[in-house]
Amino acid sequence: xxxTFLSAxxxxxxxxxxxxxxxxxxxxxxLQARANLRGNASGAFNLEPGxxxxxxxxxxxxxxxxxxxxxxxxxxxxxxxxxxxxxxxQRIYLLPKELGEDVSAGxxxxxxxxALAFAVSGGLRDxxxxxxxxxxxxxxxxxxxxYGISSWSSLALNDAGQIAFRASFSSQGQAHVVxxxxxxxxxxxxxxREQGLDSASPFTFLYSPGFNExxxxxxxxxxAAPGAGSQELHIWTPGEASRRIAVTQAxxxxxxxxxxxxxxxxxxxxxxxxxxxxxxxxxxxNATALYLWDGTRLRLLAQDGVGEVQKLEIFPxxxxxxxxxxxxxxxxxxLRAVWVSDGEVARRVxxxxxxxxxxxxxxxxxxEKTSVPVFGGSPTINARGDITFVAGVTPPDDDQVEWGTxxxxxxxxxxxxxxxxxxxxxxxxxxxxxxxxxxxxxxxTxxxxxxxxxxxxxTxxxxxTxxxxxTxxxxGDEGxxxxxxxxxxxxxxxxxxxxxxxxxxxxxSWLLVGGAWLRARRRGRSRD
Numbered sequence: 001x002x003x004t005f006l007s008a009x010x011x012x013x014x015x016x017x018x019x020x021x022x023x024x025x026x027x028x029x030x031l032q033a034r035a036n037l038r039g040n041a042s043g044a045f046n047l048e049p050g051x052x053x054x055x056x057x058x059x060x061x062x063x064x065x066x067x068x069x070x071x072x073x074x075x076x077x078x079x080x081x082x083x084x085x086x087x088x089x090q091r092i093y094l095l096p097k098e099l100g101e102d103v104s105a106g107x108x109x110x111x112x113x114x115a116l117a118f119a120v121s122g123g124l125r126d127x128x129x130x131x132x133x134x135x136x137x138x139x140x141x142x143x144x145x146x147y148g149i150s151s152w153s154s155l156a157l158n159d160a161g162q163i164a165f166r167a168s169f170s171s172q173g174q175a176h177v178v179x180x181x182x183x184x185x186x187x188x189x190x191x192x193r194e195q196g197l198d199s200a201s202p203f204t205f206l207y208s209p210g211f212n213e214x215x216x217x218x219x220x221x222x223x224a225a226p227g228a229g230s231q232e233l234h235i236w237t238p239g240e241a242s243r244r245i246a247v248t249q250a251x252x253x254x255x256x257x258x259x260x261x262x263x264x265x266x267x268x269x270x271x272x273x274x275x276x277x278x279x280x281x282x283x284x285x286n287a288t289a290l291y292l293w294d295g296t297r298l299r300l301l302a303q304d305g306v307g308e309v310q311k312l313e314i315f316p317x318x319x320x321x322x323x324x325x326x327x328x329x330x331x332x333x334x335l336r337a338v339w340v341s342d343g344e345v346a347r348r349v350x351x352x353x354x355x356x357x358x359x360x361x362x363x364x365x366x367x368e369k370t371s372v373p374v375f376g377g378s379p380t381i382n383a384r385g386d387i388t389f390v391a392g393v394t395p396p397d398d399d400q401v402e403w404g405t406x407x408x409x410x411x412x413x414x415x416x417x418x419x420x421x422x423x424x425x426x427x428x429x430x431x432x433x434x435x436x437x438x439x440x441x442x443x444x445t446x447x448x449x450x451x452x453x454x455x456x457x458x459t460x461x462x463x464x465t466x467x468x469x470x471t472x473x474x475x476g477d478e479g480x481x482x483x484x485x486x487x488x489x490x491x492x493x494x495x496x497x498x499x500x501x502x503x504x505x506x507x508x509s510w511l512l513v514g515g516a517w518l519r520a521r522r523r524g525r526s527r528d
Contacts, residue, residue, distance in 0.1 A: 021344045024324070025385050025412035027349050031354045032067060032084050034393065036073075036404030044404060045359040046089050047082065050075040053405060058316070058378045059388040060110045065409060066134070067388055068108040068116055079105040081118065083134045092116075092137045093130075099123035109157035110134070117163055119152035129155065129163060129179075145179055146188040154264055156211035164211040166219075173197040176209050176217050180237060191217050191236035202203040202232075208264035208316075210273070218267040220275075222259040223251070231260050233293075235271065243292045245273060249280075256298075258286070261380075266319040271295055274317040274325045279303065292319075292343060301325060302343045308332050309339070309346065315378040326381040338379045338389045338410075349379075349387055349410050355396055358406065365391040365406075366399040376405070385412035455517055 034045035035052055043049055054072035055218045061067045064085070071080040071091070079095040095105060103123035108116050114134045120142075121127050129143040130150055144250040148169050155165040163179040163186070173196025179186040195201050205226040209219030217236045224230035233246040248257045258278045265275035268282060273293040281287050286306040302309045313328040314335070325341045326349070350356075352374035354365050367374050387410040393403040 006441060024340060024345055025345050025414045027387070027410040027412060029350065030087050030409045030411055031356070031406055032087055032310055032409055033069075033089060033259075033407045034404050035081060035361065035407075036402070039375075040402060040404065042360060042401070042403045046084060046087075047071075047091070048075060050239075051080065051082075051091070053376070053390070057103070057376075058107050058380055059390060059407060060108065061380050061382045061386060061388045062112050063383040064112065065382070065386060066110050066112075066114070067407070067408060067409065068134070069390075070105050070107060070118065072105075079103065081105070081116070082106050083108075083110075083116065087353075092134060093132060093140070095120065096126075099126060106153065109163075111157050111159045111161070113159065113161075115157060115161060117155060117157045119165065121151040121481055124484065125270055128152070129165070131163070132254050140301070142178060143186055145186055146190075148178060154208040154210075158211065158213045158215070158487065160213065160215070162211075162215050164209070164217055166206065166214075170476060171196075174206050176206060176219065176236065178211075178217070179214055180215070186403050189238055191238065192221070192234070192242065192260045194221075207260070207262055210265045210267035212267045212271075213269040214271075216267060216271070218265050218273045220265070229259055231257075233260060233265070233273070233275065235273065237288075246291075247299060256289075256300075261288070261314055263316040265313060266317050266325070268319045268323065269321045272319060272323055274301070274319045274327075276314060276327075288314065290325070290341075292325060294323070294343070299343060301343065302327065302329060302339070302346055307346070308348075310334060318378065318380045320381050320383050320385065322383075322385065324381055324385055326379045326387050328375060328379065333414065336373060336375050338375065338387065340381070340385070340387065350389060350391075350408075352391070356393070356406070356408065358393060358403065360395075360403060362396045363393045363403060364396045364399065364405075366394040367392040368394070368400050369403060385414070386410065387412075404413050 031045065031374050033047050035047055036042060036044040036049050038050040040049065048350045049496055051071045052073040054070060056112050057069060059067050059069045066085045068081060068083045071082060074080045076094060079091040080091045083089055083092045095103060096257050098449045100123055104121050106119035106278050108118040110116050115131065116134050117129055117131045119129055126142055131141045146276060148265050149167045150170045151168045152165045155163065157163050157448050161181045162217045165177060167175050167393050173194035175193040175197055176191045178189050178191060180189065192203065192206065193201050194206055202223045203221035204224065205222040206527045207220045209217040215238050218234065220231050220233045221228060222228065223232055227491060229248055229250040231248045232244050234242045236242045246257060247255055249255045261276035262277060265273050267273050275291055277289055277291060278286050279289045289303040292301050302312060304311050308331055310330040310332050312438060315328045317325050317327040323343055327339050329337060329339055331337050331348060331351065335352050337348045339346050340349050352365050356363050356365060374391050379389045383386050389410060390405060390407050393406040395401050
């Protein structure tokens with residue numbers, strides 16, 4: 001069936017602001033750990049100095065605010081995994097030296113039961129999916145299913161204990177695989193394969209997938225020559241036919257999607273999909289847009305140059321079962337920020353230059369060089385709306401002094417609402433989908449790619465240019481035409497540094513500390 005997109009709707013509308021803001025929480029920030037170089041007088045927090053994040057990462061977050069991240073440099077010279085909760089944490093696993101110097105570890109994934117999984121590739125031995133319990137990290141179980149895999153990427157873990165990933169089979173091709181626990185074993189199931197592994201497959205190349213609590217996966221794939229722009233975006237459900245939810249213009253001229261970005265989409269437990277894509281403006285220029293498939297239609301959440309979003313950064317978005325989508329973008333003042341949208345409103349969660357509490361007292365999210373991005377990696381969101389982010393930290397009045405890289409949780413504060421009978425506010429169903437993200441380590445710029453360990457010291461990627469080689473599918477196989485909704489109309493959100501997005505209690509202690517400095521700094525920049 002041919003699907004029609006109402007692309008004419010895309011031109012109007014700006015992000016709604018004041019009227020619906022009660023639908024989103026306010027946020028306060030809690031420091032979980034602070035990584036720093038050896039020799040820096042400011043030291044580190046919940047880590048020894050010399051433990052550094054990689055060049056590409058994401059930090060998963062469970063509903064009870066457990067989080068984990070990987071370390072690509074340690075004083076011992078081995079890869080490591082850190083785990084913590086509510087501002088307390090430590091390294092819990094160090095990869096064995098016997099794996100060799102070229103071994104790489106992917107981002108860890110967590111579930112509510114405390115299971116932690118991550119992929120290890122390139123080692124001299126024992127490559128596979130490492131599975132452990134955060135309370136008892138030894139012993140570690142190594143899964144190598146299915147047979148013949150050479151690497152595991154885009155790994156995700158849900159509360160049912162299922163593990164999903166994109167499997168590579170040397171030069172033959174890739175497949176999206178789900179491992180389901182069955183007794184003491186894990187049973188692999190292929191949801192989709194490339195043509196190199198299955199001649200009946202329509203896909204010549206599969207991009208990074210998302211995963212959810214129902215065991216579904218979502219992702220884009222090329223259906224013609226890889227990189228040619230003929231892309232489809234699907235949701236795959238075990239035991240069922242896949243559902244095509246979007247295509248690119250190369251397959252349907254009425255689609256608003258020119259290309260689907262190479263970074264993975266986010267898939268909620270309710271079947272909603274958030275993804276980045278390239279669209280064409282009225283002048284024919286490329287623009288990056290953030291879309292939400294809500295189960296029946298595509299909805300435009302944000303686009304370069306519309307409303308308060310100046311430019312989207314190319315890092316994977318994340319989504320929870322409330323339909324809240326978290327993403328990175330420059331605001332109208334040209335400042336990098338982490339944003340959250342509920343489909344009607346987009347609000348800054350945290351912005352560069354914002355003031356935060358740290359173990360050293362009040363600090364500022366900043367870098368000593370304006371060319372170095374303040375934020376690193378992809379933000380993630382949990383069921384209750386809490387968000388992880390990673391950023392450079394400095395004293396509040398001197399951005400030339402490095403305090404290293406802070407790993408934070410932005411804690412959601414919802415307006416008081418009547419409870420359904422438990423005596424506590426509803427935390428919201430489901431868990432966020434796992435995405436991939438670049439690293440924010442000191443002096444680095446995040447890379448939007450998919451490699452499990454990009455290593456420190458790389459030139460950071462500003463994440464501003466989407467990959468032109470992917471394209472979403474043009475629509476579902478049922479239910480009539482897919483309607484593309486524009487950005488909702490309404491007031492333009494208030495401009496500024498984003499400080500207003502945090503709860504007043506989080507900022508009161510610093511209003512006098514750094515306000516004059518920041519105003520002077522901005523006046524200085526305006527003269528440049």
